[in-house]
Amino acid sequence: MEGVDHLAFERNKAQFDVDEMKIVWAGSREDFELSDRISRLVASDPVFRKDDRAALGRKELFKNTLRKAAHAWKRVIELRLSEPEAYKLRAFVDQPAFTDLHWGMFVPAIQGQGTDEQQQKWLPLAYRMQIIGCYAQTELGHGSNVQGLETTATFDPKTDEFVIHSPTLTSSKWWPGGLGKVSTHAVVYARLIIDGQDYGVHGFIVQLRSLDDHLPLPGITIGDIGMKFGNAAYNTMDNGVLTFDHVRIPRNQMLMRVSQVTREGKYVHSNVPRQLVYGTMVNVRQKIVADASVALSRAVCIATRYSAVRRQFGSHNGGLETQVIDYKTQQSRLFPLLASAYAFRFVGEWLLWLYTDVTERLKAKDFSTLPEAHACTAGLKSLTTTATADGIEECRKLCGGHGYLCSSGLPELFAVYVPACTYEGDNIVLLLQVARHLMKTVSQLSTGNKPVGTTAYMARLEQLLQYHSDVKKAEDWLKPNVVLEAFEARAARMCVACAQNLSKFSNPEEAGFQELAADLVEAAVAHCQLIVVSKFIDKLQQDISGKGVKHILEVLCSVYALSLLHKHLGDFISTGCIDPKQGSLANEQLRNLYSQVRPNAVALVDAYNYTDHYLGSILGRYDGNVYPKLYEETWKDPLNDSIVPDGFKEYIQPLLKQQLRNARL
Amino acid sequence: MEGVDHLAFERNKAQFDVDEMKIVWAGSREDFELSDRISRLVASDPVFRKDDRAALGRKELFKNTLRKAAHAWKRVIELRLSEPEAYKLRAFVDQPAFTDLHWGMFVPAIQGQGTDEQQQKWLPLAYRMQIIGCYAQTELGHGSNVQGLETTATFDPKTDEFVIHSPTLTSSKWWPGGLGKVSTHAVVYARLIIDGQDYGVHGFIVQLRSLDDHLPLPGITIGDIGMKFGNAAYNTMDNGVLTFDHVRIPRNQMLMRVSQVTREGKYVHSNVPRQLVYGTMVNVRQKIVADASVALSRAVCIATRYSAVRRQFGSHNGGLETQVIDYKTQQSRLFPLLASAYAFRFVGEWLLWLYTDVTERLKAKDFSTLPEAHACTAGLKSLTTTATADGIEECRKLCGGHGYLCSSGLPELFAVYVPACTYEGDNIVLLLQVARHLMKTVSQLSTGNKPVGTTAYMARLEQLLQYHSDVKKAEDWLKPNVVLEAFEARAARMCVACAQNLSKFSNPEEAGFQELAADLVEAAVAHCQLIVVSKFIDKLQQDISGKGVKHILEVLCSVYALSLLHKHLGDFISTGCIDPKQGSLANEQLRNLYSQVRPNAVALVDAYNYTDHYLGSILGRYDGNVYPKLYEETWKDPLNDSIVPDGFKEYIQPLLKQQLRNARL
């Protein structure tokens, strides 16, 4: 049966041009070609095989990662890949490794916070991987509260050095990826102390291990923090623990772009605006949102293809059973996730634009849009990562029992993805930041401060408070402006309700904010959902070519918005934006839309253009040849190396032979 | 610091008698003492240690399970434990093993479906573990649709045997726990074929392996189906694959309690009512609901204690930071789960009563309550397992980064629990069954059929359709009957709305049901939530002694109900049961309730009386001594066996020394 496409009949049903959709998904023809080429390169290289990961013990697993990372770097050099190509290559290798932190955090930290001189010294070493770096911020006792970090960097004017020290157990660095076993250097965040005075948290470049024998330098204790969620997942990464016992570094290893310590021990600010850090944050979070769409789309791809393969019930007269993708419950769980993957893709694309915009404004010393851009990216990071983590697990459940097998790819995808809800800002802490920004925006409306960017709709507050949806029939819900207004009115009213409730407190900003925090988070979610809906709608205003492509994206946009509306019906109705009748019309329209998605479902996930290697899922195989491959693969588990299991003589036979009393177990 | 109770200040805050609450949680003083004694027994036995599991490769992990299972059985024999004691012992060993299926499925299947003669022959062997059995129903191609199983059992009148055969690849048995490497026997479900005629699926006792050398018998191919979700989790279990090539078994190994095949090949029904199987189902699902409360309470216990230990932000003048449990967002995520654990505990207790009731009625040939009991247990299985799986993951997130470490216990708890949403009936398939039953109940109201048991409220349909909540102030929501009526009205109206929408279809039962399936599932959920709320309220009508115990349970009952109401506000408002103002009063009351739970939170999880061994979590340690223990434990990871990692010379040094081109990777 090799070579037969078991999903051909599904692909033939598609009502749009899949090749054109691939371009839309990728962002451009060049991006498509880049991804396509690099993903095939990785898939065809036996060193990058990953189906053997799940059953490995920790040590083998880790060694295997080192091997892949070195091989990847070797290929980058041999093929003289550009930085974007190398980035893609690492992404398609699809195994967390120290290189993620080296390239993703260490290098950018130096680029963003180092002086020109520091950059000239350290970056070439890092670019060639002559040093390997990690990002050591979080401590055993402090993660979210970065200002509470306890590690100290005390200036010693006698020797012109900083003394890096871990004064308490809880000040041990804890979590940094790449730290535990690999990194030679780290950007370490520590409180700057000069002459007994605490200047708050700053970054320092610290060498951790000898470049010769890899042993930790004097005063430095390092280890791996142990196993994490999932079989392979992040266990391929050496998240580490690190303590300092009065470790000395030269003064010029403090990252001094924004503030400096002089030879005399004076703390001075440079003329580089501090706001620069926000630019970096926007960039990092934009990447996280883009990654969310990738992770969710992988899960959706697996669940969609398998739902088309899997048949259960409904056979009449010995005919084929019903494909489970034809069940409305399956559709109502799966298709909103399919739509979400596209929605996150497009909002990610927009965030890339936002980043460019912010960067240009920063150059021109225009900081006016920064707070809004910052809140917006924080909110979108939170929204998309939470939805993606939940969505992957839902996709796993959509595959029934077989989804629980590692060979489905879904357990791995979940376990490796889910910390995105926690790192780079705990999702709830981020939403509280968004809420603060929203309350500020509302309170400043009266002072004539014009809300910008994604909060611009607040300028129409009066109108939105008057709003009542005029939907009369189900199809009315297909109009973008009808949907948009409902989402705007809901978000605005939830914000205003919070603001009003806050104002009843004698201390709204502290006590009030604490007490109403749960409501504030809900308002922030409403605002963020509005952003995603509006950016999807904006995307559809652009030129989109290819037969049927735009139309099916319109369908997905409606699915995304209306499924949210259905899920949060209480918000929409209780704020008086819509009435119950309109709510049930939306639900009716949703069912219609599912029927429109159905024939296109498999083609819509084909448009992601993932190789079978990257998907890493037997259930999600492109050719749909699921059962024979499941059966074939299963024999590869180490337990199947022998027919009679190791331990039979000691632990099973004594049971069967009733010899337990004598047994020494 | 050993021996110091870091949570003593929390325990001192409790406003109720924890020892009395322990009895309430356990069900009775005897049950408490049993659990207490056995859990300590297990905790103090070094063979049962489990903190070393996560980093093991598959083979070591599995051998380790065999060892524990044999040791557990040895202790059962040596200590002459009763069956309830042995059951508890296995539960506290807390590692999925072939024994779960042997005792939990194989033995009950013979008890329930075997004739007296068959029971006399097989049960003594099974009770002594001279044979080890599993439950082989699911196939590669069929799980939910049991009637679609493909394995055949063809009667051969010449030899008086059945020929068990796997005619297709998809008919391979797939998933049975204990099958892959251990079981000597199985109850195999197969289509009974006599003289070319198909009599549907029946159970057969089939020997799989030699009792001497453990090799599969002729015609039988067996293996393990490979790695599953999580580090250890279900990978300690040998879920297996099995195919038959014309394997012969004597006729008397068909389980013949309900129907028989005679020597002549005649298929006859016995006078034992077929409905008996439903009794077994009620029993199995009652256990699953009880297990849900255990799993959720473990997660809640960990998250609650750690939230009291963890401090983040809010330090003024160098004082202690805020305990994260004091944040309202943390409370609004955690306390409803704390309340749910208690709610599920009590509904589980009630299901035990239901099982006794159903069993007695069956004896008296009263089948009248069976369909309702069956639907009710199906629904509660679905509701509690979904909420528990989601709840465990939420508890993990509530622990921030550290929750992602295996040493938090939470990843393991999630991975091992989550298949409960799939096995014993996929949760969505079960809710659709509930919905069918509800639609039938509604449609029969007009014919004067009186609804029974948990659907009895439907008899007041007229009244419930008139209902509008009379809540005027937040405290009104504390009255049990106010809450109950709102839940009844919501469920009734959602059912009636579905029934009305169905009636618009020309074929309501098929096409209509398919099209509206998603709405029907929502109505079924509303009905099941009502059951849990009402059983919690019923529980509080009972005598409950101990200072403050009843009061804090009333608080939890309100938290459970009102947090559901808040989450499903759209249902309540759009059906006109409550208005938006009343919805926000409920929310206001909820915040009040959280403040009441807060000082009692740690004591409420202490009342579960879990040992540190059973919890298996450094974050959830009874003494709250989290950070030193995290630090201490981390060095035990195999990666920390050597300072320089295995692979340094081959894969790290060549990077640093720029020698990659020459390297052979």
Ligand SMILES: Cc1cc2nc3c(=O)[nH]c(=O)nc-3n(C[C@H](O)[C@H](O)[C@H](O)COP(=O)(O)OP(=O)(O)OC[C@H]3O[C@@H](n4cnc5c(N)ncnc54)[C@H](O)[C@@H]3O)c2cc1C
């Ligand atoms: C896989 C992984 C990789 C990582 N990699 C790195 C790395 O390379 N380098 C590095 O430095 N760090 C790293 N981290 C650490 C990560 O950045 C932190 O875990 C993250 O910032 C969350 O902080 P926390 O763990 O302190 O959570 P906590 O803040 O302790 O969160 C616990 C709970 O408290 C709540 N909470 C906290 N503050 C508030 C508040 N003000 N209001 C309401 N609720 C609150 C949270 O919502 C959460 O529910 C990594 C973590 C993980 C899981």
Ligand SMILES: Cc1cc2nc3c(=O)[nH]c(=O)nc-3n(C[C@H](O)[C@H](O)[C@H](O)COP(=O)(O)OP(=O)(O)OC[C@H]3O[C@@H](n4cnc5c(N)ncnc54)[C@H](O)[C@@H]3O)c2cc1C
């Ligand atoms: C850890 C584990 C242990 C197990 N142990 C055993 C064991 O010991 N013995 C044994 O025999 N089996 C066992 N099983 C198998 C288990 O019973 C099945 O996986 C379960 O019954 C679900 O069936 P499925 O896998 O066929 O799911 P499917 O039915 O294929 O489900 C796939 C999707 O289709 C949907 N779907 C299916 N039918 C319908 C419908 N009619 N309407 C709407 N949607 C539908 C489901 O909701 C789901 O989203 C085990 C499974 C697991 C995961």
